Amino acid sequence: MxxxxxxxxxxxxxxxxxxxxxxxxxxxxxxxxxxxxxxxxxxxxxxxxxxxxxxxxxxxxxxxxxxxxxxxxxxxxxxxxxxxxxxxxxAHATDWTDYDWQLIHEGPQSPALHMALDEVLTAEVAAGHRPPTLRVWEWAAPAVIIGSFQSLRNEVDPAGAARHGIEVVRRISGGGAMFVEPGNTITYSLSVPESLVQGLSFQDSYAYLDDWVLGDMGVKAWYQPLNDIATEAGKVAGAAQKRTVGPGGGPGAVLHHVTMAYDIDADKMLEVLRIGREKLSDKGTKSAKKRVDPLRRQTGLAREAVIERMTDSFRGRYGLSAGKVTPGELARAEELARTKFGSAEWTGRVP
Structure with a gap:
């Protein structure tokens, strides 16, 4: 072995x-x-x-x-x-280099459709219908993305969200709320076979799946358990995961997605998110604004340059070919966006 x-x-x-x-x-x-x-x-x-x-x-x-x-x-x-x-x-785990990786980086899409694409593409990887995939997101609208188990009323100020035209959607993975704006956020997903993380604890799998990006953003970064990417100046990103089961209960796949703060309107964020004193106290900081230090200031690079540096790093390590969402995948995602991720029932499932 x-x-x-x-x-x-x-x-x-x-x-x-x-x-x-x-x-x-x-x-x-x-x-x-x-x-x-x-x-x-x-x-x-x-x-x-x-x-x-x-x-x-x-x-x-x-x-x-x-x-x-x-x-x-x-x-x-x-x-x-x-x-x-x-x-x-x-566990007979596989390695990154065992696969032909595909990159999907398409035009801006709605927050609900992004949630649906994560679910559909990961299911396709689990079924063996598509290769392991790195997907870089482009946002069509500002949004708050809450975790699967978060309370909607505890996390979001509805008046603040309405005032700033912020859409609220719920993702399938756990973790905390993400405040995103087009041009200010870098988000990516990895949809990978379960075998890639075999033998790793849940905590270890987070650092393992993001190791490729830590040294190539132009800043010294490290993983801060469980799911934060941090620098000496502060947090720059947060990750979340969802494990899925394959067809017929067979081997499944892992969805691992990360949101990075390239830039941030901290005042607007605080008007939309309810960030309590308890959450701030366990980070050792007195101000929510100090919890996140954007990559724009730390790297001095344009957002597109940071993304290019990240994808080049992945390609250099493991190989990466250009791909796209297939018409069938898009159709299923659009249906999910309409019936699930865009519905009040799903978004408010934990009131």
Missing amino acids: HGEYKVPGGKLVVVDLDVEGGVLRHARVAGDFFLEPDEALDAVDDALNGAPADTDAAGLAARVDAALPEGTVMYGLTSEGIAIAVRRAL
């Missing part, structure tokens, strides 16, 4: 192993990391060999930590990263 895992902000870890009698055998760890002393690598392999095959990532990491020689230095490598690579090997 073979498993690979790139430690977020670190290096690639590769594990090859067998399972015999329910335990790990012949485990060999390799990668482009740095490790001192040399004998520490043998200690890692020895720690993995003999471990029950159902040991979780935390248990495997603990075995590695206990076996490391005193004074071991790991650079670009962690015991948790080794453990995740093992779990991915055992």
